[in-house]
Amino acid sequence: MASVTYDFTGSTIAITGAARGLGAHMAREFARAGADLALCDLEKTPAGLDYDTSTPGELAAIEEEVRELGAQTVSMAVDVRDEGQIQEFFAAAASKLGDLDVFVNNAGVFVGNMPVTETSEEQWDLAIDVNLKGPFLCTKHAVQSMVDGGRVIIIGSTSSLIGIPYQVPYQASKHGVIGAVRTLALELAPRGITVNALCPTVAHTPMLEYLAREEASYYLDEVARLAGAFTIFPGVEAIEPEDVSGATMWLASPAARYVTGAAFALDAGYTIK
Numbered sequence: 001m002a003s004v005t006y007d008f009t010g011s012t013i014a015i016t017g018a019a020r021g022l023g024a025h026m027a028r029e030f031a032r033a034g035a036d037l038a039l040c041d042l043e044k045t046p047a048g049l050d051y052d053t054s055t056p057g058e059l060a061a062i063e064e065e066v067r068e069l070g071a072q073t074v075s076m077a078v079d080v081r082d083e084g085q086i087q088e089f090f091a092a093a094a095s096k097l098g099d100l101d102v103f104v105n106n107a108g109v110f111v112g113n114m115p116v117t118e119t120s121e122e123q124w125d126l127a128i129d130v131n132l133k134g135p136f137l138c139t140k141h142a143v144q145s146m147v148d149g150g151r152v153i154i155i156g157s158t159s160s161l162i163g164i165p166y167q168v169p170y171q172a173s174k175h176g177v178i179g180a181v182r183t184l185a186l187e188l189a190p191r192g193i194t195v196n197a198l199c200p201t202v203a204h205t206p207m208l209e210y211l212a213r214e215e216a217s218y219y220l221d222e223v224a225r226l227a228g229a230f231t232i233f234p235g236v237e238a239i240e241p242e243d244v245s246g247a248t249m250w251l252a253s254p255a256a257r258y259v260t261g262a263a264f265a266l267d268a269g270y271t272i273k
């Protein structure tokens with residue numbers, strides 16, 4: 001099988017939620033390919049979430065790793081619900097690393113599987129604020145640092161593409177980003193900026209460890225009964241972070257220069273059933 005290598009030397013790439021999971025994997029891969037990186041993540045777990053998000057120590061460790069791989073870096077504690085912090089992050093990135101070439105909106109939260117009757121307003125607000133308002137606010141400021149075209153890549157989910165029961169807030173937030181992607185693609189094409197979404201099925205990350213904790217629950221069984229298995233490949237329960245970072249790098253590369261407004265299912269067949 002052919003191997004693919006990219007050269008992002010001279011490119012500046014910003015990634016949210018970069019301290020762990022898919023974001024950390026992308027940061028390492030882009031650094032290996034020569035990019036400079038602006039990385040941000042949360043300082044503390046948001047109220048209402050029943051698993052831990054990253055710690056400042058985790059973001060510092062990823063920054064150290066990518067610096068050792070040769071990247072120049074900016075890193076900052078940013079909550080993607082906070083426009084002031086976002087503005088400060090992109091301003092610091094532009095001042096230290098120059099114009100932005102690629103923005104990867106990766107930060108996200110999963111607020112749980114539960115029937116709508118047991119879903120709180122707090123869970124709804126949290127999912128919408130992080131997974132939908134976050135991409136809006138971050139893209140708004142990221143594109144102001146894109147001077148000579150650019151790429152916006154938003155990490156959606158198979159929950160952006162099909163109905164999956166017992167996840168109303170997550171589903172609504174992830175469907176919402178597709179509307180934003182299509183609109184932004186039209187609006188930003190005159191500036192040479194492409195905007196796309198990648199929609200993974202379950203992937204091996206800390207977020208999946210949280211989901212797996214609930215695996216024995218009635219709701220996950222019901223999710224599987226109504227929406228089927230998360231992959232159609234025998235023996236494959238989830239995809240890997242490299243499956244998402246590979247697609248991200250392709251979208252960021254010259255090969256995808258005219259790809260815009262798309263939502264790609266990286267779903268091991270989940271949504272075709």
Ligand SMILES: NC(=O)c1ccc[n+]([C@@H]2O[C@H](COP(=O)([O-])OP(=O)(O)OC[C@H]3O[C@@H](n4cnc5c(N)ncnc54)[C@H](O)[C@@H]3O)[C@@H](O)[C@H]2O)c1
Pocket residue numbers: 016017018019020021022023040041042046053054078079080081106107108109110130155156157158199200201202203204205206207208
């Ligand atoms: N892992 C999966 O199964 C899966 C499947 C489909 C889509 N996704 C999406 O992929 C993206 C990455 O998920 P992951 O699996 O790596 O999850 P993860 O929990 O392992 O990592 C997500 C990162 O986002 C950060 N984050 C959360 N809220 C934030 C906020 N308000 N501001 C800044 N940072 C914040 C977390 O601290 C964490 O470091 C998310 O958008 C998620 O919805 C994940």
